[in-house]
Amino acid sequence: MKLGISSYSLYQAMHQGRMNIEEVLAWAAEVGAQHVEIVPGLGFSFEETPELVEKLVQKAASLSIDISNYAIGANFITDSEEAYEAEIQRVISEVDRAARLGVKLMRHDVASREDTSILRFNEDLERIASACRRIADHAAGYGITTSVENHGYYVQASDRVQALIHAVGRPNFQTTLDVGNFVCVDENPVTAVKANLPLASMVHIKDFYIRPSRHNPGEGWFRSAGGNYLRGAIAGHGDLDLREILRLVKRSGYNGYLSIEYEGMEDCLTGTRIAFQNVQRLWDEA
Numbered sequence: 699m700k701l702g703i704s705s706y707s708l709y710q711a712m713h714q715g716r717m718n719i720e721e722v723l724a725w726a727a728e729v730g731a732q733h734v735e736i737v738p739g740l741g742f743s744f745e746e747t748p749e750l751v752e753k754l755v756q757k758a759a760s761l762s763i764d765i766s767n768y769a770i771g772a773n774f775i776t777d778s779e780e781a782y783e784a785e786i787q788r789v790i791s792e793v794d795r796a797a798r799l800g801v802k803l804m805r806h807d808v809a810s811r812e813d814t815s816i817l818r819f820n821e822d823l824e825r826i827a828s829a830c831r832r833i834a835d836h837a838a839g840y841g842i843t844t845s846v847e848n849h850g851y852y853v854q855a856s857d858r859v860q861a862l863i864h865a866v867g868r869p870n871f872q873t874t875l876d877v878g879n880f881v882c883v884d885e886n887p888v889t890a891v892k893a894n895l896p897l898a899s900m901v902h903i904k905d906f907y908i909r910p911s912r913h914n915p916g917e918g919w920f921r922s923a924g925g926n927y928l929r930g931a932i933a934g935h936g937d938l939d940l941r942e943i944l945r946l947v948k949r950s951g952y953n954g955y956l957s958i959e960y961e962g963m964e965d966c967l968t969g970t971r972i973a974f975q976n977v978q979r980l981w982d983e984a
Contacts, residue, residue, distance in 0.1 A: 699948075701978055702726060702733030702766060703958045703970055704902065705741065710966040712741025719750065720757050729971050730978070733764035735900075735957045736799065739771070744795060751798050766955040767803040767874070767900050768796040769847075774829040775809045775822060786829050790836050797840040803900050803955070804837065805845045805874040808862065814852045814923065819861075826853075827865035834871040843899045847874040848890075851923055854883045856890040863897050873897045876959070877943045878904035878936075884924040891943050895950045903944075903977050904959040905936030918963055930961035932969045934976030944977070945984040956981070 703726050711717045717725065719742040726734045736754065738744050744751060758765050772789050776782040789806050796804040808826050811818060834844045846862055848854045853862060859873050875898035880890040909915050911925035919927040934940055947956070958977060960970040 699953055699956055699981065700732040700764065700766070701956045701958075701974070701981070702731040702735065702764070703960075703974065704735040704737055704769070706735075706737040706769075707958055707960040707970040707973075708966050709740040718742065720753060723754065723757050723761055723763060725967070727761040727763045729974055731763065731974065733766035733955055733957070734758070735767040735769060735955070736765055736801075737769045751795060755798075755800055764955075765799050765801055766957065767805060768792070768799055768801050769805040769874070770807070772806045772808060773810050774826050775811055782825075782829070786832055789829075789833050793833060793837045793840065793842060793844070796837075796842060802842055803845065803874075804842055805847050805900065806833065807850060808846050809852050810850050811852050816858075819852065819858055823861060823865055827862060827867075830862070830866045830871055831868060834866060834868040838868070838870050843870040843872055845872045845874045845899045847879070847902070848876055848894070849879045849882070851883060854879060854923075855885055856880065856893045859894060860897065872899035874900040874902060876902040876904065877940070877947075878902070878906050878938055878959075881906055881908060881926075881928060881938070882922050884922050884926060887938055888942055888946070892946055895947065895952060898952060898954075900954060901947060901952065901956050902959045903933050903940070903956055903973075904961065905931040905933045905938050905940060905973070907931050908937045929963070932960065932962055932964060932976070933958060933973035934980065935972075940977070941980055941984070944980050948981060948984040
């Protein structure tokens with residue numbers, strides 16, 4: 699297992715101009731991270747600064763730290779066939795960028811809708827799967843495994859993720875398993891993690907505070923699909939049973955990357971550092 703962080707965790711500092719993405723890699727190495735997951739569009743842009751690809755490769759090598767995963771947004775629910783094809787081609791071009799970064803893992807989103815019903819999901823499934831299949835086939839030429847993450851409400855529940863992976867039917871299309879995101883659709887994260895671990899190419903570690911829908915805690919919270927109140931927490935400080943979740947991950951034989959995703963209200967450097975230390979300790983104790 700290699701423990702590291704997602705660049706998304708330090709978006710606040712990049713957005714405020716306190717650090718750039720190269721400094722994120724250096725900071726991660728300082729706190730003991732073995733890898734950094736690259737999430738463009740949040741604090742930096744490859745479109746605006748394409749030379750960053752080579753700079754990050756060189757920076758990671760100088761720090762002896764891996765670039766583990768490349769994570770981008772995508773949505774194959776479009777208004778026309780032309781837009782659908784354009785989105786597929788855009789993500790394929792991002793696979794090419796992932797290859798230049800030297801990663802073997804890439805997460806791309808797949809779909810977003812206001813109507814998140816199972817009926818609509820079933821109607822959309824083959825169209826989404828077809829796009830993912832074509833992208834995975836292109837990625838296979840680089841030895842890259844693509845994946846869908848359980849987030850965005852529409853493709854977030856563990857059974858929907860499984861349904862998509864099986865519909866795609868490619869060995870190099872799996873899931874970026876976010877252990878916390880299941881609570882956004884009111885699913886028990888321990889049960890969901892257990893169900894999807896065999897399909898995981900990457901594991902995100904995060905935590906949430908959870909309050910029932912009848913108890914509005916005020917500013918700083920968002921709501922789950924069922925109306926419960928959620929707020930990002932430092933891993934180990936929130937209401938998820940991270941000790942049991944990490945025990946499950948460890949005993950499953952998973953030996954890939956664990957990536958800290960911090961999205962709490964505390965300063966991002968402090969929150970990410972404490973989360974990293976907590977997860978390291980809980981893993982050792984598992």
